[in-house]
Amino acid sequence: MSASDTDAMRRSQGEPAPHSAITLNVNDQVRRLEVDPRTSLLDALREQLRMSGTKKGCDHGQCGACTVLINGRRVNSCLTLAVMHEDDEIMTIEGLGDPDHLGPVQRAFVERDGFQCGYCTPGQICSAVGMLAEVAAGWPSHATADVSAPRITMTDDEIRERMSGNICRCAAYPNIVAAIRDSAEGGPG
Template identity: 65%
Template sequence: MEASNLKLSRRELLVMSAASATMMAMPAVAAAQSASAGRARPPVNAPVALRVNGHLHELELDTRSSLLDVLRERLQLGGTKKGCDHGQCGACTVLVNGRRINSCLTLAVMHQGDEITTIEGLGTPQRLHPLQAAFVRHDGYQCGYCTPGQICSAVGMLAEIEAGVPSHVSADLEARPLLSAAEIRERMSGNLCRCGAYANIVDAITDVAEGKA
């Protein structure tokens, strides 16, 4: 058949072009996959001593393990919840040396020697922490999944206010922050409640803060 008589439909031309591009790209993709496989390294384990809720735990950990996964899977402290696993919901909030952090965003090996407090370390069913009791009293939860993180964050937040740490809504950055609903909402904005119990959460925190004052 002469070239002048060769006629291709638009669809056939597109199919042939795509097939040609795919064949040309295959060697590069294979080379990249081979190089990536060559760079893969086995996990590295290290001895880590974590002090959690006043108890020392000596563990052998994969250095890539998040503090959240170690708390939940190795120490069986299921009160610390895994929500988004990206530091966006606050369900995994714990206290480290008195400061609140998202435990999903930090490696366990970074906290050797630190004092770590989870919701289990704040109180017991027989002797609740004041904030735990206030959340019950003001119905500051519905499904309860975010509640441990909310309470741990509230403990850290009240400590920040007592220390005079300002927030984005503080009227005077050099003055002692006022305890107001706006301050509480701003400071607790990193903890999401998908059930929408925010008003009751603010009431519970205000109750405890005013009692301290």
């Protein structure tokens, strides 16, 4: 009998799955925890580390509410396992700023009223921070007018295309786009 067969038999008999000890670097803090190897990063953040800023929306990678930054790249934390990120730098909305010291994108969202109910806002902001880094690195999108240009022009269409993985049920999109444009241009916020 293989090890996976043994594990499956134990689980079918009501025995808990074996846990893995992992160390995560979240918001520049090393955190140690024990997780079922099947635990999503989203669930580890919310349920074990009690970081409720990252939201569980669809739990299928379709809404973007759970977006975090991993090594500077935006990732839907509901679609990745916590055990896969031991050597990575994970940044959540809590790591981008706090109410007394907002980050630039957070300030722009407040200035432009880029939220209504606010549920999608942490994912929107994390995605915007990652997206602005992609633009700074010169990564084109499907909406980039001139992929050979030395600098990408941040048009509203460019921002909408790049943020298309983040859904706002309240439809605050015009204000979200304005906040991101301000952040990209160093304007209000």
